[in-house]
Each structure stands twice: as structure tokens, then as C-alpha cells.
Amino acid sequence: MAAIDVRGLEREYRSGLKAVRGIDLAVAPGEVYGFLGPNGAGKTTTVRMLVTLLRPTGGSATVAGFDVATQPAQVRKRIGVALQEAALDLLMTGRELMELQATLHGIPRRDVRARAEDLVGRVGLSQAAGRRVGTYSGGMRRRLDLAMALIHEPEVLFLDEPTTGLDPTSRATLWDEVRRLKAEGTTVFLTTQYLEEADQLADRVGIIADGVIVAEGTPAALKAEVGLPHLDITLMDCSDLTRARELLQAFGDVRPAPAGVDVSVAVAGGATEIAPVVRVLDEAGFTVASLELVAPSLDDVFAEKTGRRLEGAAEPVAAPA
Amino acid sequence: MGTNLAVVVALVRRALNEITRVPGAAIPGVLAPTIFVVGLTSVFGQADRVVGFGEVDFRTFVVPVGFLQAAGFTGAATGVNLARDIEQGWFDRLLLCPAPRLTVLTGLVASAALRCLLPVAFLFLVAMAIGVDFPGVDGLLVALVLVMGLASVFACFAVALALRFRTQQAAPLMQMGSFVGVLFTPAYAPKDLLAGWLEVLATVNPVTLVLTGARQGFVGGVTWGDTWPALLAIVGLVLAFGALATRGLRRYSG
Numbered sequence: 001m002a003a004i005d006v007r008g009l010e011r012e013y014r015s016g017l018k019a020v021r022g023i024d025l026a027v028a029p030g031e032v033y034g035f036l037g038p039n040g041a042g043k044t045t046t047v048r049m050l051v052t053l054l055r056p057t058g059g060s061a062t063v064a065g066f067d068v069a070t071q072p073a074q075v076r077k078r079i080g081v082a083l084q085e086a087a088l089d090l091l092m093t094g095r096e097l098m099e100l101q102a103t104l105h106g107i108p109r110r111d112v113r114a115r116a117e118d119l120v121g122r123v124g125l126s127q128a129a130g131r132r133v134g135t136y137s138g139g140m141r142r143r144l145d146l147a148m149a150l151i152h153e154p155e156v157l158f159l160d161e162p163t164t165g166l167d168p169t170s171r172a173t174l175w176d177e178v179r180r181l182k183a184e185g186t187t188v189f190l191t192t193q194y195l196e197e198a199d200q201l202a203d204r205v206g207i208i209a210d211g212v213i214v215a216e217g218t219p220a221a222l223k224a225e226v227g228l229p230h231l232d233i234t235l236m237d238c239s240d241l242t243r244a245r246e247l248l249q250a251f252g253d254v255r256p257a258p259a260g261v262d263v264s265v266a267v268a269g270g271a272t273e274i275a276p277v278v279r280v281l282d283e284a285g286f287t288v289a290s291l292e293l294v295a296p297s298l299d300d301v302f303a304e305k306t307g308r309r310l311e312g313a314a315e316p317v318a319a320p321a
Numbered sequence: 322m323g324t325n326l327a328v329v330v331a332l333v334r335r336a337l338n339e340i341t342r343v344p345g346a347a348i349p350g351v352l353a354p355t356i357f358v359v360g361l362t363s364v365f366g367q368a369d370r371v372v373g374f375g376e377v378d379f380r381t382f383v384v385p386v387g388f389l390q391a392a393g394f395t396g397a398a399t400g401v402n403l404a405r406d407i408e409q410g411w412f413d414r415l416l417l418c419p420a421p422r423l424t425v426l427t428g429l430v431a432s433a434a435l436r437c438l439l440p441v442a443f444l445f446l447v448a449m450a451i452g453v454d455f456p457g458v459d460g461l462l463v464a465l466v467l468v469m470g471l472a473s474v475f476a477c478f479a480v481a482l483a484l485r486f487r488t489q490q491a492a493p494l495m496q497m498g499s500f501v502g503v504l505f506t507p508a509y510a511p512k513d514l515l516a517g518w519l520e521v522l523a524t525v526n527p528v529t530l531v532l533t534g535a536r537q538g539f540v541g542g543v544t545w546g547d548t549w550p551a552l553l554a555i556v557g558l559v560l561a562f563g564a565l566a567t568r569g570l571r572r573y574s575g
Binding site for chain 1: 574
């Protein structure tokens, strides 16, 4: 049974605006599903329907086996949600908020304290737990929000743009936590407009534009749809490029090289083929001056499917070490 | 049941938390009814000499009105706070908890019922200090129960508006309900002295029954005959405005 099963999901507002126009998707238990799209594509509307904050106007969806429209309380028991804006009471301390969240989810009082301490420790807030949230940085608030979403050990976790506007350190902490949750078997539905985030964290990615899913698959498969990665190679001695091209044809199609590059070859295996390529060239007496692996990005996939570029795609995303 | 009660208690504690952590924000709501009563008494204190007013001191006559206004201020503040929580996304967090929506609503309303005791207590102490007659323990208890009930009514009204408009800018509208509700009663003079149209409105206005009930002890003795209609009015108003707020809550996610 899928952890999230969505069929023909629609949401039309009273104004007549159709924000979501018939979405189908299935997320397997334990999977991290990246929901990628620009602002206004329908990501948040979809999430709000899946977490029972908004009633669908068409189609159906089940989360953790329960229908979001007819069994919302059952769904809410099994999901954790960190929405786009970390909604926290700034007058309360981190610890108080964790305890309040636990109470809201019906966790017995005797279990609350230990679980709260464990979670604030996991997100690196042990030292700050006794301070009012109003004194927290944006990154700390997001991490607390995530810890609160996990207090009742949800089967499915919804993260709506969890790292938007965060500094690299906070982003790294959140990414690590998502990886850890995946390792523990939690299903994660992650919306993001950051390509690298989806690439790094998601097992599969759904790309949404104008309320419909335009592409879905593993990041690698989606990128493969728009072409193989290729190696752009510059040689120290380019007197016998013909020979070099012949050698590299064993790896894949040798493409027309862009300016400043001597040889460009498609490599299906991506980074795994760098060492063999260098070795073959070296054994034939060529010295590699520089080499760059150029891979199609999810933005290329988005552009291929919609004819547009993702907003924020050019925004630098600091990759955690 | 126990879980739902724990949720209600948690929400009430959070609401009370605001008073203890930002006392300055609570001061206007606490002072306003007292300022109103003291000011009104200063200006219209001699009104009790009007023929037909009866053998009652004007200060004593209007103190229960101040109680009702305290309920109105607190109820409206509950709506404004909810609108703020909606704007800031906190309300979504409440709606994401598995407890029934009615439990969340009960928590909000119960917090109003408790919070109104603060301005009421302050007004009562000032009233005693300026010479208002003590209403008796039974009179005071009846007044407190009714005022808490009325705060719940006004909170339901304000919550319904907050859920409809989802902005703190609707605050004046939330305040308007209690203002109108209390104004069209024999708040400032006995019903017999009111102008014809106002007397008619005061007669059909259920808040009049609540005021009459809350005035017991201050004006005359406490009787079951004046208590049960007031309690019935509160129950009816809570059911009516509670239904309105519940409908608002249902439509909020629609």
C-alpha cells in the first residue's frame, strides 16, 4: 500500500482559480518524494489538501491509508507537518512548544519530556530549548518546527519548502535530518523550489507546473530523459585530437566540443567513468589539462517539459559537506 | 475524552501565558472596564436622583455593566488573537492536531472565560474601594458565572468573524458585537426610564436577562427567579454563537 496515493486531485477556489488540476501520484512507504515547482505552481495547495487543511474539490487522496476528505482525523494522527512558514509562538520557549505540540497530539504526559529532549537534541537545539522562541534565528525556528513535526513519530512527514531562506548550516542540519528520517523508514513528502535539494534528498521527484505534474521519476532518470552527462576534456597537447576522439568513442558518443574544450564525450555512467577515461588517455600518452563532468540538471528537465526555467533555479544553494 | 481535555487545558494555558509574559498587552483590556465605570460614575453619578431610578446608587448600578464590558473586551480579544494566529500560521498547527475541531474551539472559548476574570477582579476591587456595596458571596458568584458565560458568547462571535475575515483588521467588528449587545439593555437606567424603542430592544435582547442576573446582589437580593433566565440566556447564546463559530471552522478548511 502506498504511503501517499493521489488520484485526479483537484482544487478550485471560489474565485474560479484552479490551483491543482488533476494530480496523480503515489509515494511508497519510506520514500523521499521531492515535489518540485516554481512559486504558484500548486505545490503548497497540494500539500494543504494532503494534510487535511484544505478540502479537495475533485479527485481523491489517501495518506497512510486514510482518505484525506473523509478520515481527516486518522490522517492527522499519522502525519507530521512543517509548513512553509515556521508557525511558532514567539512568547513560548522551545521546550514549552514541544510539550504543547505533544499534548495536541495526545502523547501521554509521562512520555512528553523525554521525547521532547531527544528531538531538540537531534536538531541541535538542546542549549536553546529553555529560551523564548522569539530569540531564535530563522534557522533555529525551522529546526524547532521540524522537531515539533516529529514529536508523535509520524509515518509520513510533509515538509513544505523547509530550507527556503536558510543559511547553509541550518540547511545542512535539515538535510541531514531528512536523510536520517529516511534511514529510519519515515516517508517524506518534500516540496521545494531548490533543484539541488530535490536532487540530493529525493528518491523520486515530481515536477509540477500550472497545477499539473509534468514529469515524474528518479532524478537520474529524469535527467537522462533530456540527455546523458558528458565529459568536457582539455588536453595539454592537442596535436592528435583525432586519436583522442577515437579512444574516447569506447565510452560513448563523442560530441562537438564547445569552445575552449578539445574533446567532449557522453558518459552514461557519469562520475564513475572519469577515472577510466583519464586512464585510457594517459596510457595513450595524452595529459589531461582539465576535465569537467557536465550533467543535465532538473532545471533542464523542467525547461524541456514546460519551455520555462524554474524560478530560483539560478539561486545559489550551498551544498552541505 | 481525557486527551481532548488536555488539549483544552493546553490552549487555555497558552492564552494565559500571553498575560504573564507580556503584561503590558493585557493592561488596556484590564483597565478599560474600570475606567469606563469610574468615568461614567463621575459624569452621570447623579442620575440616580431621577424619579423612577429607584433606591439604588448609580455606581453600584453600573458596576455589573462594567463586568459585561469586560466580557466583551475579552471575547473580542480572543477573536483578534485568533486572527493573528491565522495570519502567522499558528492556527494551522492547531488544526493539524488530531483532536476534534470542536475541542480546539472549546480551548479558545474557555481561555476567554478565564481571562475575563482579570478585568472583572480589578474592577470589583476598585468598586469596593470607592464605596460600592458588596453584593454578597452568592451575588458575586452568580455574576462571575454569568460574566464568564457571556465572555464565551462574545468569544464565539469574535472567533466566527476571525475565521471569516482571517485578519486582525476585523477587530472593530469583533468589538461591535459586545458593544451593541450591552448597549441595548437597561445598562445605564432602569428599563422603565428608557425611550420607547430602546425599551423594546432591551426587552427582546437576551443580554438584558444576563445583566439582570449579574446585577443581583448589587441591586436587590439574589433570587432563582432572576438567575435561571440569565443562565438560560447564556446557554442559548453560547449554542447560537457556538454554532456560528463551528460553522466558520468548518468553512475555514473548505
